[in-house]
Amino acid sequence: MIYLVTGGARSGKSRYAQQLALSLASNPVYVATAKVWDGDFEQRIRRHQQDRGPEWTSFEEQLQVSKLPLDSRVAVIDCVTLWLTNFFVQHKQDVDACLQGLQQEIQLLMQKQDATLIIVTNEIGMGVHAETAIGRQFTDLQGWANQYIAQEAQKVVLMVSGIPVPIK
Numbered sequence: 001m002i003y004l005v006t007g008g009a010r011s012g013k014s015r016y017a018q019q020l021a022l023s024l025a026s027n028p029v030y031v032a033t034a035k036v037w038d039g040d041f042e043q044r045i046r047r048h049q050q051d052r053g054p055e056w057t058s059f060e061e062q063l064q065v066s067k068l069p070l071d072s073r074v075a076v077i078d079c080v081t082l083w084l085t086n087f088f089v090q091h092k093q094d095v096d097a098c099l100q101g102l103q104q105e106i107q108l109l110m111q112k113q114d115a116t117l118i119i120v121t122n123e124i125g126m127g128v129h130a131e132t133a134i135g136r137q138f139t140d141l142q143g144w145a146n147q148y149i150a151q152e153a154q155k156v157v158l159m160v161s162g163i164p165v166p167i168k
Helices: 015-026 039-051 080-090 095-112 135-153
Strands: 002-007 029-032 058-059 074-078 116-122 155-160 161-164
Touching: 002 015, 002 135, 015 039, 015 074, 015 116, 015 155, 039 155, 080 095, 080 135, 095 135, 116 135
Parallel strands: 002 116, 002 155, 029 058, 029 074, 074 116
Antiparallel strands: 155 161
């Protein structure tokens, strides 16, 4: 089972995903896809870590999430945007290679892991358009990735100002 939780920045996506995971399992898994870039980002990561209690098992994996021991678990993967950023850097901004890498990881997760996945992502296209070519490339990549995951997901929830709106 795949749930996709999408929405804008600070819409409550991660909080909702964590609450959903705890409603489905007493010992969920949290997969953090972020890399620490600077002090501000490190503080944001710490805040996320503090929000989770001792019942959580946490993994940090920037690319190969499918290799983690998630079988028969409920896992929150937070978030696709940061996961894609890691692919974008690794593949030197080759959008097609990034999208293929993410799609392959999703397919491997579905084939090899008997897990319930709650995938968190940022919704694209609801704000300012990127000023740079690389920003527009990434926006395209994020939009295509979100569409792919939404097609694979059994349930999709859009977070609007902290309120979950079921989409699929």
